[in-house]
Amino acid sequence: MRNGSWPLAIAVVLTWGFVYLVTQVFPDPPLEVEATVLIGLGITLVLTIGYPSALRGPRQAGPVRRSPGRQGRTFAAVDRSMPLRSGLTAEAARRAVRLLHPVLGGDSVAITDRERVLAFQGPGSDHHTVGDRPQTEASVRVLAKGRTVVVRNRGRLGCPDPDCPLQSAVIAPLAIGKRVVGTLKVYRVDEIPPPRDVVEGLAGIMSLHLELAELDHERKLAVDAKLDALRAQINPHFLFNTLNTIASKARTDPEEARRLLLRLSDFFRYAVRQDGHLVEFGQEYFFVRTYLSLEQARYGERLRVRYDVDPQVLSAHVPVLTIQPLVENAVKHGLADKVDGGTVRLKARVDPLTRTTSIRVSDDGVGMSAELLERLTSGDGAAEGGVGLRNISQRLQALYGERYRLDIQSDYGNGTVVDLRIPLG
Known part of the structure; x- marks a missing residue:
């Protein structure tokens, strides 16, 4: 239990004791049990609403952490706006990075396919250049094994540029079925990596949109083939x-x-x-x-x-x-x-x-x-x-x-x- 919740718990216990005394002990005859319960619940509700620290916890310095409900709403908004239904193209990746950067909890965000960096936003963009091959060793591992990699220090990141400001990262695969087609990379300039579950969740949403894009493409090819057959x-x-x-x-x-x-x-x-x-x-x-x-x-x-x-x-x-x-x-x-x-x-x-x-x-x-x-x-x-x-x-x-x-x-x-x-x- 959070430290800020103890006073509320004590207040609730004392309140129910007081309600019991004034409804069951002192009156003659005592009130109905239902009335006692309703009075106790009403006072408890007032206490809980009036004591926000118990619900919100003590204020913390540093970055704001989203609650699970707020994160879910963020994911839903991103899912609706995701621009990857046209496939993993440079333009779609650029728009996706711009959309994802504020919600991923990182300093830099990048999207790659298997061959090159499609989009990069944030510190390090001077040498993590769009169009170049993925430079970090961690990216190569993700593309090869199809599993998320969490990097907690610059040495394991494996960037060849000695002046790279990026210190930690979470790199998640983008996949269509079991085929890895690219990566979502979220970097930090300190050694505290971004939240892994958030990055993997958004990578999953992106992968779903890429699968739908491929299905749309295959369906279009099938319809094209039938139209050509009809012409023939x-x-x-x-x-x-x-x-x-x-x-x-x-x-x-x-x-x-x-x-x-x-x-x-x-x-x-x-x-x-x-x-x-x-x-x-x-x-x-x-x-x-x-x-x-x-x-x-x-x-x-x-x-x-x-x-x-x-x-x-x-x-x-x-x-x-x-x-x-x-x-x-x-x-x-x-x-x-x-x-x-x-x-x-x-x-x-x-x-x-x-x-x-x-x-x-x-x-x-x-x-x-x-x-x-x-x-x-x-x-x-x-x-x-x-x-x-x-x-x-x-x-x-x-x-x-x-x-x-x-x-x-x-x-x-x-x-x-x-x-x-x-x-x-």
Whole structure:
């Protein structure tokens, strides 16, 4: 018990004795036990609140030490602000050092990767230079063994500069899984090292953010790969058939052939050169209309198109190259084999209450058998002239997690309806 707490303890004991006497001994009859307890608790609470030294302890000279609760709030604030979600880069390390320096209890703070110092702030920055290899022997040990090192004197620190002011340090590894990718180093200019648990705790937070950054990068690579695969699945028969249509028009209607050729150029320019994974619906809408105009040139009156698009949808963001493949499947699998053709409908709405964008692609064509629908959703549809719906579903999963819905209903002989619902963006 702290020395400052003894007077309070004695006062509480005397108080309960006094309360017992005036409520149980002197009165006749004595008060109820509940009343005695409540009176005693009330006076004890007043004494405790009015005696702050018992809670705070005696004042100490030197640096202020944060209480565990305050440290926890500091960690939470740092966790929210940590700039390492983009990876262990020099810019991210520089911002992290600037954020961490006030809360780590050290004079200097540095972050390194395995090859070089990424950021350094505080005394010693004249020779612990950003871009150089880590100089101290302790840093090399941490990178090699993946365990925190506490250094309590300058000799064990192992800095080759004889004028280095740094005397002690705590150096913690930054790791992604079991792979050490760098270090967090906190130095002091005296021989009292910084608190190890604080440094290790913040190194753990940093490592978690680096793991999330790597997962984000891997997910982006996976989505990129699926987008490239989708581009590669653009049906070569569509190109050949469109070129044949243009060649035929060139003899009978040269002006129409020229327009179709420009539309075909727009189609492939958008499909191949579109950057990023999200675009405004208006751009996808233009792409769909370009595609359908080329198909209408081929099928003529057998292919009818109806658009029902809320103008509010045009500025909403949707995944690139997602709507056109759904429309293409409607044409290829719904209407191409129907003698008198049919109608493809595109409907799009925004629901501001649920903050979702709803897109429906439907046709009144021949529909699909359960076996064909299974092949399309499993990714084998491209082999039959369609675009695999499984690829689209996996891209949506990578972009939105569980926050999307892709429902397909097909009645053989009566057509197909595809409903897509994604978060409004």
